Amino acid sequence: MSETKDGDTIPITVEFTGGLEMLFSNQRKHELKLPAKDESEEPANIAFLVRYLCENVMKDPRKDLFVLDDSVRPGILVLINDADWELEGEDMYEIQRRDNILFVSTLHGG
Amino acid sequence: MPPSPCAICKTNRALILRPKNHQKLCKPCFLSVFESEIHHTITTNNLFHRGERIAIGASGGKDSTVLASVLKTLNERYDYGVELILLSIDEGIKGYRDDSLETVKRNAQQYNMPLTILGYSELYGWTMDQVVEQVGKKGNCTYCGVFRRQALDRGAARLGVKHVVTGHNADDVAETVLMNLLRGDLPRLSRTTSIITSTPSAALANPSSSSPSSPPSHTNIKRSKPLKYAYEKEIVLYAHHKNLDYFSTECIYSPEAFRGSARALIKNLERVRPSAILDVVRSGEDMARLVPGSDEGCGGGCESQGGNGGQIPVAEEEDGGCGSSGGRTVGGDMAAVERQLALNENAQENGLEVEIRTVGVKSQGCERSDSLRSDVVSLVNGKSGQRVKGQAFTPRKTPQRQVMGQCKRCGYLSSQEICKACVLLEGLNKNRPKNQIEVDGHGQEEANEAVDAIEVGLQQVKIEGI
Numbered sequence: 001m002s003e004t005k006d007g008d009t010i011p012i013t014v015e016f017t018g019g020l021e022m023l024f025s026n027q028r029k030h031e032l033k034l035p036a037k038d039e040s041e042e043p044a045n046i047a048f049l050v051r052y053l054c055e056n057v058m059k060d061p062r063k064d065l066f067v068l069d070d071s072v073r074p075g076i077l078v079l080i081n082d083a084d085w086e087l088e089g090e091d092m093y094e095i096q097r098r099d100n101i102l103f104v105s106t107l108h109g110g
Numbered sequence: 111m112p113p114s115p116c117a118i119c120k121t122n123r124a125l126i127l128r129p130k131n132h133q134k135l136c137k138p139c140f141l142s143v144f145e146s147e148i149h150h151t152i153t154t155n156n157l158f159h160r161g162e163r164i165a166i167g168a169s170g171g172k173d174s175t176v177l178a179s180v181l182k183t184l185n186e187r188y189d190y191g192v193e194l195i196l197l198s199i200d201e202g203i204k205g206y207r208d209d210s211l212e213t214v215k216r217n218a219q220q221y222n223m224p225l226t227i228l229g230y231s232e233l234y235g236w237t238m239d240q241v242v243e244q245v246g247k248k249g250n251c252t253y254c255g256v257f258r259r260q261a262l263d264r265g266a267a268r269l270g271v272k273h274v275v276t277g278h279n280a281d282d283v284a285e286t287v288l289m290n291l292l293r294g295d296l297p298r299l300s301r302t303t304s305i306i307t308s309t310p311s312a313a314l315a316n317p318s319s320s321s322p323s324s325p326p327s328h329t330n331i332k333r334s335k336p337l338k339y340a341y342e343k344e345i346v347l348y349a350h351h352k353n354l355d356y357f358s359t360e361c362i363y364s365p366e367a368f369r370g371s372a373r374a375l376i377k378n379l380e381r382v383r384p385s386a387i388l389d390v391v392r393s394g395e396d397m398a399r400l401v402p403g404s405d406e407g408c409g410g411g412c413e414s415q416g417g418n419g420g421q422i423p424v425a426e427e428e429d430g431g432c433g434s435s436g437g438r439t440v441g442g443d444m445a446a447v448e449r450q451l452a453l454n455e456n457a458q459e460n461g462l463e464v465e466i467r468t469v470g471v472k473s474q475g476c477e478r479s480d481s482l483r484s485d486v487v488s489l490v491n492g493k494s495g496q497r498v499k500g501q502a503f504t505p506r507k508t509p510q511r512q513v514m515g516q517c518k519r520c521g522y523l524s525s526q527e528i529c530k531a532c533v534l535l536e537g538l539n540k541n542r543p544k545n546q547i548e549v550d551g552h553g554q555e556e557a558n559e560a561v562d563a564i565e566v567g568l569q570q571v572k573i574e575g576i
Binding site: 017018019022073074075077079082083084086087102104105106107108 | 113114123124125126127134137172281342343345346347350351358359360373374377378380381
């Protein structure tokens with residue numbers, strides 16, 4: 001954490017699969033520079049990332065297909081560096097440099 | 111959070127949290143546990159026997175792709191001695207199915223399995239694109255669902271295969287259990303919870319003579335769901351960690367089908383308590399056992415002795431809905447159920463009103479009854495058998511035993527003289543669909559008829575009273 005100062009950004013990779021890429025300009029992989037601190041100057045966590053994605057990355061107006069009640073919609077899996085986010089503290093997980101965050105929808109058919 | 115070690119090997123870092131028991135597993139242990147549980151399902155239910163040819167209903171989606179991959183792995187590892195082939199149905203939806211069929215073609219190469227693709231146009235003379243052009247986007251899912259159901263069986267019959275496996279997972283089954291419970295359809299509840307069903311299907315001896323009028327010979331097509339106890343979440347994780355090549359999209363004719371569906375409810379339940387999905391599946395099996403006169407006294411667990419005895423329940427007739435995602439219900443179905451319940455309540459209240467009035471005018475044929483239906487029927491009978499216009503009160507789907515016969519046109523399993531597919535086709539071929547089977551409008555229509563009938567009944571009562 002010492003390497004990030006206020007106003008810094010964290011380079012991360014965000015991926016969308018399982019049909020979710022449709023909501024993000026049909027692009028599976030996004031290289032982002034996420035602000036290191038959230039709105040209240042706390043270290044950026046997954047909850048902040050999700051808000052950030054909705055406001056800055058997602059052009060599709062159907063936000064409710066991604067977020068429901070301020071959380072990732074049930075049925076969408078979140079993997080942090082390939083680990084289930086439930087093992088990492090869910091949306092409280094503090095994002096680290098070069099993290100890979102994967103959102104996979106289980107809701108779409110084949 | 112400090113990384114936790116895998117609960118099985120105790121060395122690798124855990125990456126997966128199992129929904130059914132909260133076990134934390136590393137990637138290799140998860141893959142192996144997932145596979146061995148499917149193996150367990152297959153062996154304890156005696157799903158396969160040596161020498162059998164088995165068609166995998168393949169859509170290119172996650173479930174059927176995982177099914178094909180796992181079955182190939184298990185067949186080699188445990189030497190089932192079965193021959194696996196891929197069977198895909200092409201509904202004829204441009205920009206949707208063509209892409210996923212490309213995935214199936216790649217899978218066929220990756221898994222070294224022969225692939226047969228059978229189109230709606232070939233089977234029925236209509237692609238879904240053409241159907242939609244004619245009936246519009248509303249209600250077209252019914253056509254697709256009814257056609258799809260038969261398509262796999264017909265495809266299997268053509269290939270001379272007597273067993274079709276599908277990728278239905280625990281979430282699918284739980285969803286069906288909930289929907290049938292809400293609808294109060296216990297016979298179907300009991301049939302759909304079974305891991306094996308059989309469909310007497312038309313096996314056309316000569317593949318070229320597929321016209322519905324040609325006399326079909328009948329075979330028993332067995333269907334089974336080896337992934338019945340597998341969580342959708344784990345299926346997706348398995349595909350992810352094994353780098354499987356699958357296709358996920360939404361049908362262009364029913365986008366966001368999961369919004370407001372029973373599926374969304376299941377996912378919310380899972381978020382609160384992950385074991386809920388398997389609990390619902392098991393409850394469904396237990397309830398199925400209690401359904402009087404059910405085809406299946408055992409929830410699908412007891413036909414392990416020697417395979418196809420008389421014990422195997424007959425597959426349900428597809429009620430429609432989107433078949434493309436493995437029997438998933440169409441969005442808005444929960445709303446439809448709610449509307450239906452509200453209508454029933456209204457109907458009962460109306461029924462009471464009618465009853466009071468009829469007592470007031472002292473109608474002779476009126477017995478104490480608590481339902482709208484019997485009320486009006488008795489009123490109508492009182493008036494020398496004059497019929498209310500139309501068939502206002504065909505009994506709703508009250509739990510009743512279906513007598514399964516065969517469609518007179520195509521020979522497919524049906525409780526009616528003509529099966530649903532043939533009825534729909536007739537409508538299409540006449541250039542105007544006769545049976546607008548549409549989940550949404552259904553309840554409303556019936557309510558309107560009910561209101562009409564009440565009015566007719568009241569008029570008759572008044573006339574009599576005067």
